[in-house]
Amino acid sequence: MIDLGHRRIACISGPTDLTSSAQRVTGYRRAMREAGLELKPAYLVRGDFQIEGGETGIMQLMRVNPRPSAVFVCSDMMAIGAIRGALQLGIRVPADLSLVGFDDIALAHAMSPALTTMAQPVPDMARSATELLIQRMKGELGCENRQRIVLPARLVIRDSCSRWNSEE
Numbered sequence: 001m002i003d004l005g006h007r008r009i010a011c012i013s014g015p016t017d018l019t020s021s022a023q024r025v026t027g028y029r030r031a032m033r034e035a036g037l038e039l040k041p042a043y044l045v046r047g048d049f050q051i052e053g054g055e056t057g058i059m060q061l062m063r064v065n066p067r068p069s070a071v072f073v074c075s076d077m078m079a080i081g082a083i084r085g086a087l088q089l090g091i092r093v094p095a096d097l098s099l100v101g102f103d104d105i106a107l108a109h110a111m112s113p114a115l116t117t118m119a120q121p122v123p124d125m126a127r128s129a130t131e132l133l134i135q136r137m138k139g140e141l142g143c144e145n146r147q148r149i150v151l152p153a154r155l156v157i158r159d160s161c162s163r164w165n166s167e168e
Contacts, residue, residue: 008066025044098160
């Protein structure tokens with residue numbers, strides 16, 4: 001979104017007690033800082049990883065002045081709700097508002113507009129989890145040997161983002 005010229009970028013987070021949600025918000029904050037963009041407190045709203053959370057979040061963000069031109073939504077389900085909420089407000093995605101989700105669920109490419117999203121490497125995640133479980137079952141890995149494995153997500157560009165052409 002930054003590369004598309006957006007400067008007022010908001011975030012709809014997931015539950016604050018989930019590590020995955022916190023890490024996505026940390027990534028949002030880091031990207032904004034690295035681009036030299038202001039982190040407005042009103043541009044960060046909490047959701048619940050459900051469609052209704054995205055709808056409620058976008059309604060809240062669209063009341064902020066100035067209104068964000070783009071929103072990073074921490075789950076695809078909430079992004080679907082955000083698109084639905086934007087449409088209820090007469091806001092066109094991506095003409096008036098760009099949205100990016102996270103997860104790359106099956107519905108992401110089936111909806112209109114198709115959702116630009118961060119895809120998690122689910123097969124790699126499953127493989128790593130299975131390998132760790134087998135090691136633990138064989139006694140090769142004890143409970144005290146906790147491991148943290150971070151696998152890279154990749155951006156899947158679809159139709160919910162567009163270049164921002166307005167003065168900001």
